[in-house]
Amino acid sequence: MGPDGLADIGRQMENGDIFVNKYCPVIDNNNPIASTTPNDVAYKQQPDSYKGALPAYVDRVIITSTPEEPYLIKMIQRQTRVPEVGDKFSSRHGQKGVVGLIVPQEDMPFSERSGWCPDLVMNPHGFPSRMTVGKMIELISGKAGVLSGAFKYGTAFAGDPVEETGKILVQNGFSSDGKDLLMSGITGEMLPCFVFSGPIYY
Amino acid sequence: MINFEKLPAGQNASVAIMSYTGYDIEDAIILNRASLDRGFARASVIRRNTSTLNRDQSTGITDQIQAPPQILPHQVGRVNPMKFKRF
Numbered sequence: 001m002g003p004d005g006l007a008d009i010g011r012q013m014e015n016g017d018i019f020v021n022k023y024c025p026v027i028d029n030n031n032p033i034a035s036t037t038p039n040d041v042a043y044k045q046q047p048d049s050y051k052g053a054l055p056a057y058v059d060r061v062i063i064t065s066t067p068e069e070p071y072l073i074k075m076i077q078r079q080t081r082v083p084e085v086g087d088k089f090s091s092r093h094g095q096k097g098v099v100g101l102i103v104p105q106e107d108m109p110f111s112e113r114s115g116w117c118p119d120l121v122m123n124p125h126g127f128p129s130r131m132t133v134g135k136m137i138e139l140i141s142g143k144a145g146v147l148s149g150a151f152k153y154g155t156a157f158a159g160d161p162v163e164e165t166g167k168i169l170v171q172n173g174f175s176s177d178g179k180d181l182l183m184s185g186i187t188g189e190m191l192p193c194f195v196f197s198g199p200i201y202y
Numbered sequence: 203m204i205n206f207e208k209l210p211a212g213q214n215a216s217v218a219i220m221s222y223t224g225y226d227i228e229d230a231i232i233l234n235r236a237s238l239d240r241g242f243a244r245a246s247v248i249r250r251n252t253s254t255l256n257r258d259q260s261t262g263i264t265d266q267i268q269a270p271p272q273i274l275p276h277q278v279g280r281v282n283p284m285k286f287k288r289f
Contacts (some may be wrong), residue, residue, distance in 0.1 A: 006267065
């Protein structure tokens with residue numbers, strides 16, 4: 001906290017930390033407002049303190065005034081949050097999903113061939129009714145782009161044709177339809193089906 | 203068309219489209235703990251706190267902001283400068 005009674009910029013705040021050291025005049029039956037003058041009024045501490053389980057940082061401090069409020073202190077607080085169960089994520093195709101489970105990497109399925117392991121697992125049932133073909137094309141062209149080191153247009157509207165991106169996949173030893181053989185991270189056995197997998201922008 | 207592809211607002215996730223453990227039914231997704239530990243899908247939250255200093259119209263008495271108590275040399279490291287009571 002700086003000598004001005006406000007938390008410094010960049011200061012980490014934990015639960016209960018004071019960021020505005022405010023004092024209010026004591027007005028009660030013993031000290032009625034009419035009998036007090038600015039010189040002999042008693043003050044008691046009434047600070048604004050940070051509440052939250054995770055720490056936050058002071059980003060900016062704004063001291064300003066409005067016609068209604070002669071003196072306003074705005075404290076912009078910044079916090080970084082780790083995803084947890086119940087957070088919602090969406091790709092750019094409007095395919096939003098809630099985090100249902102966070103599993104350790106050793107339980108995730110993996111590719112025995114390339115050592116690949118997904119960041120995110122999404123259920124295939126979201127595709128047929130939503131008809132987000134663009135997301136599947138994004139996956140295939142994204143995978144081809146990663147493998148060839150080039151930018152691809154993964155859009156359903158006249159981007160790179162799936163036939164061509166599929167050829168790049170085959171050239172790099174992958175299946176042309178983007179489906180790979182994965183091993184179960186839980187049992188270590190081969191999954192009984194090929195899994196459509198690749199990069200998608202979330 | 204609107205240069206939306208040039209606006210960074212996310213990360214490229216490695217996705218497997220599959221049913222796994224059943225915790226991904228009904229549009230749910232499963233995340234990799236190790237990916238999160240590497241910094242995947244981190245979110246920044248900016249919040250604003252507004253403090254006002256009230257002023258009594260009749261007497262002109264206002265709320266005050268005071269400096270924190272001085273931390274003496276022997277107190278350094280033992281007193282949290284952000285948590286102090288009135289002095």
